[in-house]
Amino acid sequence: MSTPERLIESTRELLWERGYVGTSPKAIQQHAGAGQGSMYHHFAGKPDLALAAIRRTAEELRRTVDDVLGGDGPAYARVEAYLLRERDVLRGCPVGRLTMDPDVIADDTLRAPVTETLDWLRDRLAGIVREGRERGEFAASLDPHRTASLIVATVQGGYVLARASGSPAAFEAGVRGLLALLASAGPDDTTTQ
Amino acid sequence: MSTPERLIESTRELLWERGYVGTSPKAIQQHAGAGQGSMYHHFAGKPDLALAAIRRTAEELRRTVDDVLGGDGPAYARVEAYLLRERDVLRGCPVGRLTMDPDVIADDTLRAPVTETLDWLRDRLAGIVREGRERGEFAASLDPHRTASLIVATVQGGYVLARASGSPAAFEAGVRGLLALLASAGPDDTTTQ
DNA sequence: GTCTATATTGGGATAGAC
């Protein structure tokens, strides 16, 4: 791998592990096996390198989600596939965790890919819920936007619970709770309001 | 307020705003209007001060939750009250955000109050769901532990969405999505499995 | 209890040689 590549990949990992504030240029260089001058030759500085790393992580997340959501089965099954997909639960979401980074949130350029990715994810899920509703798989009363927000929040919050308890079980519990409620939101459900 | 008090309160605010990694002793001192020596006279160092701050924040959260959850109305209403309680949404959860702090998670002493608080919160909600189920307010099939995990995850993840988009609306959307599903999980709901 | 002085390491970067 080229030096710029190694620098970006190292930044991605450190950003995931320690966040933006907790990641120093020196740590990146050491992880990448690159010298000081080398890093500053290829990138303007820490924010520039972080931007490249965040963009790539965001792209990768979209591809992964598209893979798991791309089928044409029933809406419930696609949402289920998304929720149950393999994850490195204890590491958390490499995009979502950046929202807790004050210096990322304060910088419009760094923040943009985070905003866009989570917006995209929610809208993608909302489309699937809407489809399911139109096909009569979900109750007509199920709000696609709100339900999609709930799905994304469950995942993001599941990471918080898992990291707090030190176990993926907490993530799993929340996801199972959501799936049970979604399963009960079929078109036959007359109590849904 | 005494100097130790001001130091603890300042640490609480900075921890909430910038996290543990992003909070320096110097910043705390300036925020508290205390000198270097003064801080090290009252506290052993950054971890010691952070522990005092985290413990107090955790206690405060428990009291707040107890206040809103303490009534004796229907289970749904109590959960609703919890979900709709006033929050500083864009600041996020002062306890939950610490799970994204690598130095907190790596230190058992700092991490303990975080683990305990989120465990306690989930168990408290599980108890309410269980009560509601026993009273016939919720479907018998509703799993208390999983549902409680879902509720906590929705809130924690709602903060992520809100901070990503820069608006509390995203938090609200997820919560509304959850409330709609919970409302449909009454005892009459025969589709719940 | 609080202050100032001092110390070590790291953060984040620029300059210029090779």
Added chain:
DNA sequence: GTCTATCCCAATATAGAC
């Protein structure tokens, strides 16, 4: 392109005077 030297300031303390 990469390396080393250098810079300045912040992070996180300790020591000892007041």
